[in-house]
Amino acid sequence: VCRLSGSYAGGILAAGVFSFSRLTWQWSIAAEVFSLNNLFVGLLMALTAHFEEASTAKERSKISKLGAFCCGLSLCNQHTIVLYIVCIVPWVLFRLFQRRELSPGHLLKLGLCFLAGLLPYLYLPASSYLNRARWTWGDQTTFQGFLTHFLREEYGTFSLVNTGHFLTDFSPEVMLFQLMQMKSELSLAALSLALMACLSAALPTERKNLPVIWLFTGMLCVYSLFFAWRANLDITKPLFMGVVERFWMQSNAAVAVLAGLGLARLVPLGSAALDARRVLPCLEWLSALALVACQIWTNYSACDQSSNYVVDNFARNLLSSMPAGAVVLLRGDLPGNALRYLHYCEGMRPDITLVDQEMMTYEWYLPKLAKHLPGIHFPGKRWNPVEGLLPDGTLVFNLHRFLKVNKHKEVFVCIGLHEGDSTWKKSYSLWPWGTCEKLVPSEAVFDPGEWIRLTRNLYNWTEDYGRFQPSSWEAVANEEMWQARMKTAFFIFDLAETASVTAEMKSRLYTFAYTLYKEIINSHAKHPVNWHKNYAIACERMLHLQEVGMDQETLLSETVKHFLLYVERAEDDPQRQDILRAVKHLKKELQVLRRMKKE
Structure with missing residues (x-):
């Protein structure tokens, strides 16, 4: 900005507004690609300005x-920086x-310089050939494997998630959200200055x-339009947003630079209009520093x-909770x-041994990483719901087969199992183990x-x-850990509801679930809203058991109270309407019970 306009204040505005925006600040202290991408964006824009200001051919x-x-x-x-490159290079x-x-x-010479910049990609086939990394992505020893990785095909080229289709619908909602986010991140004043520059x-x-x-x-328009087309995630969900x-x-970054140029343009325009060259x-400077x-x-x-x-605490808790020598089937980021x-x-x-469920479905995962997972037997080259030989001769196995050949190990899943393979249900059950579950x-x-x-x-x-x-x-981790407190109670209650057991055992299970629910609810003033519903249902079931020592009025009161607390927050x-009708009926029963006690 300073090179193009000669305004130091404009340069400070552009750098400061962008650098101290929430997103830039947050991702500059995270181990992700975005902070380095910001550096390259700034570098390319600075070189563009330097090129334009250059006075000689040399x-x-x-x-x-x-x-x-x-x-x-x-x-x-x-990869997203290619959208700026395709604008800068032709220019x-x-x-x-x-x-x-x-x-x-x-x-x-320009082409050779460009190829020289791509030289770090040579590390991929070299590393893949040596196969010393305990965790990696893809097999780049073949040209097709390298191309798959280079184009990010397994995620979806130029997409945020692989949907199996290249084309997605253009989303005006994404554009609107982006504009609102720009206003929130850079301020309305910065957007106005960027518009002033244009x-x-x-x-x-x-x-x-x-x-x-x-x-x-x-560059800004091309990137925004392209991203609105390719951003194939549901941004109404906070995590995806x-x-x-x-x-x-x-x-x-482009808006911030334009804002700096806009501020620099205001001074000569204002001086000409107001004749206030000193003020x-x-x-x-004051406006730049203030922003x-x-x-x-x-x-x-x-x-x-x-x-x-x-x-960090989330991961440490999960790892610490595992018994010695356990196998953990991971799922999710x-x-x-x-x-x-x-x-x-x-x-x-x-x-312990960590095995990624999603990665086991890729043809490169086990050939590359199985040797780094000692003590685990893989009865094939890839995980597939239907075991056997594929047309290309690849031997695949399902989860039931995997568990059978590793029955000497305690196997846990974190978090959840792949929905496409239910073969484990033939011989195994899932028992809650905090956030995770144990295959028993x-x-x-x-x-x-x-x-x-x-x-x-x-x-x-x-x-x-x-x-x-x-x-x-952090919100996802916190939610998982809080819900983990209730999982055993929920499992026991569900067992009482669905298992074919004696009436005595069913009564015991309901009592265990109710007691555990009550203990958890009373231990935490603020907790997930679904806890109210679960506890209310448990209280309602206890009403029908007529257990000795259980006060019917207390159970009815607790049922009504927690159902109402639930519907109040879960709109x-x-x-919801069915619950409210049930509450109305329970209130009448409670009134009748209280009248009977008085009489």
């Missing part, structure tokens, strides 16, 4: 070669062509740096992660990444009292319920 040649190298290097980190080539500086030799560039009297402003505006909004940092530069200070003030508390160990980090990087619980042979006898004892104090979790933003992984429950 300088432009040097900058264009450096830019070509940086374009290739940036693609080694994050640079056109500007060189305009000045008659684009010869075939120079074009060849409008001033359209004035016939303003020709300075016009091509660069239109280039940056075009959190996934999508990370990619808007790239467009926010306006002071106002320029940056406002960003810091607004976002510091949300971005201060100095005491945030939520995901949160348990998968968190547990793998502690297990592989920090060496926590080297006695069906012939094993369930002792509710003993299982309550084993799972009662699995975790040391002290986070308050609902204290994290719904779009954060979107489709059974």
